[in-house]
Amino acid sequence: MSNYAAAYLDDGRPVCWFRNGVDEFFLMLFTEDDWIELTGQAAAVYLPDEELDDVQVLGFRTTAEVLRDRLDLVGVSRAVVAAELAIMAKEHCEHLRFLAQAESASEELRRGTQEQIEYWAGWSWETWVEDLSRRLQQGEGVSRLARREDHRSASGLMTLWEDHDPRYGLRALLDALPVTATITLDLSDVLESGWLEPPTDPQSVGRQAAVDSSEGLLPPIVLMEGRFDVEVLAAAIKLRRPHLVRYLRLPDFAQRAEGGAAALRQTVRAFAAAGIPNRVLAIFDNDAAARDVLRALSGDDLPPNIRVTRLPELDLARTYPTVGAQGRHLMDVNGLAVSIELFLGADVLSDGASLVPVRWGGHVRSVAAYQGELIAKSGVQDRFRRKVEAATSCPQWMDSQDWSALDLLLDHITSMLTPAVGTAPRK
Template identity: 60%
Template sequence: MSSYAAAYLDDGRSICWFRNGVDEFFYMLFTEDDWIEIHGRDALTFMPGDVPIEDAQVVGFQVSARVLRDRLDLVGVSLAVVAAQLQRLVESEAEILEGLRDMFSDSDDFTEYEREIEYLRQITWDSWLTQLRLGIVRGDSVDRFGRRESLGTASHLMAVWEDFDPRYPLRAVLETLPDDALITLDLADLIEGGWLEPSIDPQTVGRRVALDSSEGLLPPVVLAEGRFDIEVLNAALRLRRPHLMKFIRFPDFSHKNEGGASALRQTLRAFVAAGIPNRVVALFDNDAAARDVLRSVDEDSLPSNIRVTCLPDLDTATNYPTIGPHGQQPMDINGLASSIELFLGTDALTVNESLVPVQWTGYVRSLGAYQGELLDKGSVQRKFRQKVTVATKDPHSMATQDWSALDLLLDHLLDLIAQTLTPPSDSGSE
């Protein structure tokens, strides 16, 4: 059963919430001296309306806005940093919506996309903060709980920080509050659910996280372009490298419908801005769209714990059937049309005794190359899921299945992750 924690304003409006734990970097903003326990009528402010007064309790931390602002500034989440990141997120969101608008120009959502794009293009940090302050004063919800709110409301403005380091939106909200306003982090549900030990000092947690990251003990994270990519990577690791299941993470951040190289670049930038201490590998497709997006990623400026890579070249992709203006002909699609589906094995790629072909689609002018896409991804994905089901029930069946391409991909990722722990060689030594 899930348990939740939430950070609240004085009047009980939540700023953010956490499920089955609290983000460590958020948690370490508090100290043992901030611990509070509130029971009865005073706790009802932070409770749902149907909680009996005798059951109402808040257990956690309570700190003034001024104190939290100072602490956030000290750990690098300053107002200037938040302002710069907000502008990047707004611009990225506008680009994503423009792509969706162009894709669904004939749908009922077209006008809505147009309105929101125009709204986002006019936003500056100062105007965003002013609107947020007005929204908080008039009593708007701050955390949207998955609802889609009207343009300009506080929860709509805060939605730009979705899936981002929660310290950043907290710092933004704090800028709208008086110094003596209180922020309450209620942990009662997490403690009752056994997810959190109240006797542990948050600073101890913070020091442990920092120590683990410096020793490379935090689990490495692999980011990918889409939800199916993550599904494939998790299945491959579970079936082909089960002894590593607890040592690597393939998180799914694709809560929205958009995906692809641009969305992955946005996630990568968010990780960089947030200072994520884990070793991180961003895995892009090996196609023209990804190559085009990667031209805007300066790999030399990335932190040493973050690497960018593409799906490795495949032998089967060097002479793969394609369909274009001149009919069907085999081509080398490495770097042009190689997606995760090409790694699912020839048994998954074969339909009616033939490999599912790649169809050439748009022309990427900046690269002077066409982008290609597997013609029937749905059939290939279904065959792979069936293959995984069989292998899960009977691991010995993998001996008759084709896992060679996914083995290659796992080796590629594991090698790259290992390199992030290897200190650079001293060019002056023998």
Template identity: 40%
Template sequence: MGSYTDLSIDDYPILVTKSFVIPEVMTVFQESDKQVITRKVSERNELVWGKVSPDEDHDEVAVTYNCEVWKAIERLDVMGFTMRRVRKDYEDVRISEVEKYTSWLGDNDDGSCCDDLNYFTNLTFDRYVEALRTVLTQRIRPRQFGDTDIDLDPVVKRIVGDHERYAFGFLGTDTRSFIRVACELVPNNSQLVQDITGVAHAGYYEEDEPVCANSTRALTAGHPENSARIILTEGSTDVEILREALALLYPHLFGYYTFLDFASARPQGGAGSLITTVKAFVAAGISNRIIAVFDNDTAACDARRSLASLQLPQNIAVCSYPNLSSLEAYPTLGPSGLVPLNVNGLAASIELYLGKDILTNGEDFPVQWKGYVESLGKYQGEVMYKGRLQERFREKSARCKSSTDEINRYDWSGLKAILEVIFHAFD
């Protein structure tokens, strides 16, 4: 009979595979999602395994990877499987199918290809999504060929019929595109579960084997773009702060990113150095996804002009810290004393994104104007007492790491805004 794995969403099985997991599916999970528990055989997904008779209902060690659907959505978005990309991928494949059947129809005047041609011609992405929604909500199981209910919608019939090329009739080039669509159609707090119990019992995997990590490693060996996205910043403090914020606020996405290690490499910091690093990555033809994040200040704006004439490959994204409304009237120190001014684009380094609880805690941290960049007609500013602000953040971070209940007590809006820029750098 063989041993099988099943991937389910909201308790509905969407992918069943024999002997081995699909490596691309495992990139949606992290090793921290793994669960090894004792359960009854009857607790397996009944839509896959059917009912279990009382005399067969014994205890078993179950091996699964579980995560909430909202986490899967964010992880898939990070990997580039946004709904916009999924829709485009679907339409590209659909058009290819239309062209194929059109050419076949020209070679076969008996019209035997007409049904398939009409089906793919009319199968818009939105129509497919609605049909899949019906399948998931009504929990209609796939049928064997010729065993499909007559009264089903034609698209639903195709989805639950036999498919050699497209799982659930989804027209896509990557399994993760189908998973991304399915995630949109179930409650965010429902579970996405990869159950590998059967193949673990059969000896294909050990119970303690890091299946998720090994699958990702195997994909990365052949396709480096499947590896973690590399974040480049202007300095080591940016790396420290963003890494801490990512781990605290989005732990389910932490494994999808890595940061250039300033501590060991010790490159010179600053916008100019970051420009040099970006150019070096371009010249080296690195295939990893690279995200270069600049400060939101005059120096970065001036430095980035040198990239204007450079044709960046699609795997390298360049962005800046975003504008914040809280920085539109921030205290600045100049010849006229303390004056509130909009420092977005002029002096917004990482310290100004650490939160109101740090910036307005009984002490002033004004921006001091340093110099004038004639080519841009703008001044460059820098927040004063950076070291003090950084130390306050480290204390805040330590408190939150010791008790995650502390996280919601603080203002993370600025760092969340930066991380959102990073998450959507390739949109």
């Protein structure tokens, strides 16, 4: 009985193999919603050597775009992978030069080695991806066990990932694939052999492996100023980025008496003091009160896994209606009065013929600015909840709704949580 698990491209070309089980952190890239059960011709694409009546594929399937997003959030981003490949290319060149200089090296070996040295010495991420993409389009296989193949073949280009964390090789490969391409992870053999227990929940398997190995592979935590902020972000992720629902944690401190920027600062400091191992992103409003608190927070000694940001600037807020002692004016309220409500969409903020205005309040001396707040917040919040209900019951409604600001916020969060070069450990 075979004890292998394998991941495949759409047309059945294998991406990687696992023996006697499957790498738990690789498995964690999938969710229960990705589960598939294939038989007959649909399964034979991946197992062409088996009898059509007996062939079966049990496992997970999702798109290249979804896997890219998930890998970015678990710390295996394009920047990290590109930097890792650069290191491996340099080491590979040094090894090839050693082989070419050996007294026993034949002339044929020297020529072949020199060609590889020239390729990897002139390597760049962009050219590597272009070469791999072209070879994949020509139908070449992508098995990483390719030491004897042409170094410019698809499998030859993937050879450096052979002994690496399989997530890194997959992330590199994904950049050479169309976003609509699918990856299918077939677990049939390892399930039948007992190496993996059905039903399989990839998240619980992966998290337990993280705990067992003490590597701390934990989902990022996103903190916001208020309960409604969390409600909005949770709805936006569910509707606009459903494939990331289980890859972020959004604590709702329902028992917290105090809200706002000051309370969020206290939470951030508490997380830092407690040594929370997860990456933490605290998102403050983009108003005068938050600027005051952030000025004080800048002096706190926060660990590198905790980052602080404000709601991103909005084009809508650059000429927004305001009401104050000087009457009604259109003003840029970025940095003065932008709360989560201004991200709910112009369709929600519209009260008849105009946008619900901001009312100016007290003066915040430390930042020399007045604090503003949206008038009739509760009405705006209720309209957003109805908008969410409509989109949930009929997703096509989102095509006629305004989600642009919340899409901007989700992109900002992803950007803040995506590691830069050198921030992820090598395995």
